[in-house]
Amino acid sequence: MALHFDEAEYAARRAALTASIRARGLDGLLMFAQESMYWATGYDTFGFCFFQCLAVGADGRMALLTRSADLRQARHTSDIADVRVWVDRADAGPVAQLADMLADLGLLGGRLGVEYDTHGLTAKNGRALDAGLAGRGELVDASDLVPALRVVKSPAEIAFVRKAAALADDAFDAAMAEIRPGADEGRVLAALQGSIFAAGGDYPGNEVIIGSGEDALLCRYKSGRRILAADDQLTLEFAGVWRHYHAALMRTVVVGRPRPRHVELHAAALDALAAVETAMVPGRSFGDVFDAHAAAMDARGLAAHRLAACGYSLGARFTPSWMEWPMFYRDNPAAVVPGMVLFAHMILMDSDSGTAMCVGRSYLTTTGAPEPLSRLPLALPVVG
Numbered sequence: 001m002a003l004h005f006d007e008a009e010y011a012a013r014r015a016a017l018t019a020s021i022r023a024r025g026l027d028g029l030l031m032f033a034q035e036s037m038y039w040a041t042g043y044d045t046f047g048f049c050f051f052q053c054l055a056v057g058a059d060g061r062m063a064l065l066t067r068s069a070d071l072r073q074a075r076h077t078s079d080i081a082d083v084r085v086w087v088d089r090a091d092a093g094p095v096a097q098l099a100d101m102l103a104d105l106g107l108l109g110g111r112l113g114v115e116y117d118t119h120g121l122t123a124k125n126g127r128a129l130d131a132g133l134a135g136r137g138e139l140v141d142a143s144d145l146v147p148a149l150r151v152v153k154s155p156a157e158i159a160f161v162r163k164a165a166a167l168a169d170d171a172f173d174a175a176m177a178e179i180r181p182g183a184d185e186g187r188v189l190a191a192l193q194g195s196i197f198a199a200g201g202d203y204p205g206n207e208v209i210i211g212s213g214e215d216a217l218l219c220r221y222k223s224g225r226r227i228l229a230a231d232d233q234l235t236l237e238f239a240g241v242w243r244h245y246h247a248a249l250m251r252t253v254v255v256g257r258p259r260p261r262h263v264e265l266h267a268a269a270l271d272a273l274a275a276v277e278t279a280m281v282p283g284r285s286f287g288d289v290f291d292a293h294a295a296a297m298d299a300r301g302l303a304a305h306r307l308a309a310c311g312y313s314l315g316a317r318f319t320p321s322w323m324e325w326p327m328f329y330r331d332n333p334a335a336v337v338p339g340m341v342l343f344a345h346m347i348l349m350d351s352d353s354g355t356a357m358c359v360g361r362s363y364l365t366t367t368g369a370p371e372p373l374s375r376l377p378l379a380l381p382v383v384g
Helices: 007-023 034-041 068-077 094-105 123-133 145-150 155-176 185-198 213-217 260-279 286-298
Strands: 028-031 053-057 062-066 083-085 111-114 138-141 209-212 232-242 245-255 309-313 324-329 341-350 355-364
Touching: 007 028, 007 034, 007 053, 007 145, 028 034, 028 094, 028 145, 034 053, 034 145, 053 094, 062 068, 062 094, 068 083, 094 123, 123 138, 145 324, 155 185, 155 232, 155 245, 155 355, 185 209, 185 232, 209 213, 213 232, 232 355, 245 260, 245 341, 260 286, 260 309, 260 341, 260 355, 286 309, 286 324, 286 341
Parallel strands: 028 111, 062 083, 111 138
Antiparallel strands: 028 053, 053 062, 209 232, 232 245, 245 355, 309 324, 309 341, 341 355
């Protein structure tokens, strides 16, 4: 088996999982989130785009229902002993076969938690699940059960995150070596992502965000590459990834001479990041962290140019997003505790002047001040 952690690590995770299942008065949990399955068993696939379910009983028994294409994947990448295959046919769907599996596990008719809030369970499949198990037990939304267990990282996970952070730093250096007037965004992107791949890293949970000129004001990937002008701006948001564990970075790079607005917004972003670091400590909430960010930017008259969130937790994630629960937004009561990996992004997009300025990096929370996981300086990156 191609497992990335030792047996003791997985045993500790599953002990915490079954304890949480019992604490909620559940007989079992139906996992549809790929990251939950990966965390609990090592199972590594993108086959969650189809119907698959890992059922875990309160007694620790578990079985995976998946498609034939993932049978060998499960056996090779996980420690799941009981792997079953559902087969498309006219007279039955996967939910009927799931019910049979639950019956074998002694879970059919019980009170079962379901991971509804995941890209691994489409609305169509969720409706089929509810209909197929109606009257055969109680289904309750337990989407938050595993994320609550995953948000604080073990020492072994933190080691992977540190590796991911080192890959991110090296990738930024590789990208900077390509950034210059007349450079092709495609070569910048190839250098950045190629650096991570060459070092043994993985694909990120979502596309690298890259955009120059007007596109530097976008917070999402879009297709189409551009040639950098003599005076330009380029925004990069990406993550180093090691064994699916992410460490994100964000920078706006100025090509040529920075405009005064670039310098002004960069100073504001650094002020906000410093305020965020002060609030990112035990005893404070995710809402407090957002408020620190907003207050620093709003004091400079930049409320119209900032976002309504300023970061989120990171971990082992799969497509379509590397973002984890919880997120920094107003009034979020989730507590900051030691052992979290958190990405804070200070994003300023001034559409009036066409100026972008973003600074972001990942942190490990401690018993005191958060530890930045990046070695990169926070000075404004400028290439002539």
